[in-house]
Amino acid sequence: MEGRKAIGTYFEGVAARYLATHGVQICERNVYNRGGEIDLIGRDKDTLVFFEVRYRGSGSLVDPASSISYPKRQRLLKAASFYLHRHHLWDTVSRIDVVAISPGTVKKYRVQWIKNAIQADV
Template structure:
C-alpha cells in the first residue's frame, strides 16, 4: 500500500513540474522574462519569478486533473496568499529590489479533459499579512 502512495506522489510531482513548464513557456510567449524557477528560501518556494517590464512578478502555478475539488486557481487560499507575500518580500529584500513595483499572478493549468487549458490571472491577489 505504501508503494502505491509513493508512486502517486511521484506522478503528482511529475505532472506538477509539467504544468510549471507549460506555464513558463506560456508566460514567455506573452512577453514575461523569467528570472527564477522554483526559487527556494527558508520560508518556502515560489514557482516562478518573472519581469513584466519594470514589474517583478511572483507566479504561483496550480494544476488540477479533475474538477472534483474545484478549479486550480481556487486552491490559492488566503493562507497560501500570505505565505507567497512573505516569500515575495524575502525575495525582494535578498535581491535589493525594494521600491520596484511587484505583483502576484496565478497560472491555472486545468487538465480535466486530458489537454491542458491555461488561465493566467494577472494581479490575482494583493500582498497580505
C-alpha cells in the same frame, strides 16, 4: 510525493512556455527561501512578477485558482517579501500572479493567467 513533484515541474514548464509566448521573460524557477517556495519569477515589461502555478485535473471539485488557501496566500506574500528584501529590490514594482491550468476542451490545456491575484492586506 515524487509523483506530485514531477507533475508540478511539468505544469510549471507549461506555464513558463505560455508566459513566454505572452512576452514574459522567466528569470528563475522553483525559488526556495525562508518564506516558502515561488514557482516562477519573471519580468512582464518593467514589473517583477512572482507566479504561483496551479493545476487541477478533470476530476477536481475546485478550479485551480480557487484552490489557493488563505495560509498559502500568506506564505506566497512572505516568500515574495523575503525575495525582494534579500535581493535589495524593495523599490522594484512587483506583483503576484496565478497561472491556473486545467484540462481543455479545444486545446490540451486551458491556461488562465490572473494578474495581481494575490495582494498584501494593507
